[in-house]
Amino acid sequence: MKTHSMVLTALLAAATLLSGCDKPGDGGSAGAKTIRVGATGLSFPTAYKKDGKLVGFDVELTEQIAKDLHYRVEWINADFSGLMGQLEGGKLDTVANAVAITPARREKYDFSGPYSYYGSQLVTSSTNTGINTLGDLKGKTVAGVLGSNHVANLKKAFGDNTITIRTYENRDGAMTDTMNKRVDAYVNARPILLAEIKEKSLPLKLVGAPLVVEPVGYPFHKDDNGRALQAAFDRQIDAMRADGRLKTLSIKYFGEDITAPPAGAAQ
Template identity: 45%
Template sequence: MKKRNPIISVIIVVVLIAIVAVGGLIYQTNNHKNEAKEDTKQKVLKIGATGTSFPTAYKSKGKLVGFDVDVINAAAKKAGYKVQWVTGEFDGLLGQLDNNKLDTVANDVAITPERKAKYKFSNIYNKEETTVAVNKDSDYNTLNDLEGKTIAGASASNNTKNLQDYNSKIKFKLYDARDVTFQALLAGHVDGVVNTRNNLEALIKAKNYPWKVVKGSAATVNIALPFRKDDSESAKILKKLNPAINKLKEDRTLKKLSEKYFGYDATADLK
């Protein structure tokens, strides 16, 4: 039997090692490409809003705009996300969030004890006071003047609950949608309408409604984005989105947007 040339053996070993090394490199490259693809998939956030909540999330000339909408679009951009907006009734949007059909809801969502127990909230981006608007020519000037009077409120709104807790002598007429509560006061069916001071002041100015906002507040609430608890994808989003919201405070974007939609800086006291 002929002996194999040692040089040929060495060449064979070198070639085999090279093949293994190249194979490993190709695997790593493909693996990184797959990871990059996965990263790209999560670049779109599905966010819910009613599209009828002036001045926080409403449609103007067919485009969804408002304080919450502009804030979240700006924060998402800083965090490297694109936003896909989904509109619907408020309760239905929270249901879609619960069922993994939305990533979050940006529609004046107040942090309440009940919601805090259920959701993980983002950093706060707005602060609001619960109060009441009445007809300008009425004799009602404070919240306590409304004892025994009927106030329109949205059934699912934390503002309605805040006022109920504040003064049990105030009567309520509840409606499914927030816009209907405004129409109830315009039509004279109620003595006032409960909402946040920010929203009521902006509504009066923009729509020229013959209303005034009474003195006093039933509660102060913080506004943020709700996310599913114990959800790894939500945790990833929050990790990117919270620093972006902080940057909007630092670069005064929140202040500018607040002045644009509310007529004053409602974010001055944010921590």
């Protein structure tokens, strides 16, 4: 009975939120409700700037969901740790920047269903002939983005402290230092790394298999408004998966379908 009551409450909240979208003065054009969404604007190909416009897989997906729900998106740009801080502080409704669904984050937020899957992958300079496997990284320095789940996965994989982890505010600095051999390797999402290496012909190579594969979703606040947004986003993600638009969007930006977990991947 308690579970039934909670579900009913969430559905009523979603209905209230959606019905309010058409009210004048709710924010945005034509009375559309405004949702505040965070993205770095530096994350190719998920959320980046092209000719001054914010574009990317997560960006286009969010805009399509918002359009279908008659919302208007107000984009807020910051580094990843800053975005998560703004979300925690209530300044954002959600973040659209490949946010992995982890147990620690689930304690703070209610997540949408997964819309993509990312493996934490290590890369090194293509001229580093002595680094080809994860074992080769022992005693080395590995870069990662501050606040990223990939850094957390790195710590778990090398729990014996056999590597030194250096964190950066954004991935550009981490990647540049890796290519210039100021650090020995860099960890990020495998699909993102492959897309960027191909797009920019970067002198980087993969090191070993992904440490772990994690689902990616939208984090929402654990309150009535957050649960209503979560329910609304879930319906649209399911609809886009069913009609093929989600897969098409993935192929557009990554050249492959990352909207389903890889076969045999460790999660």
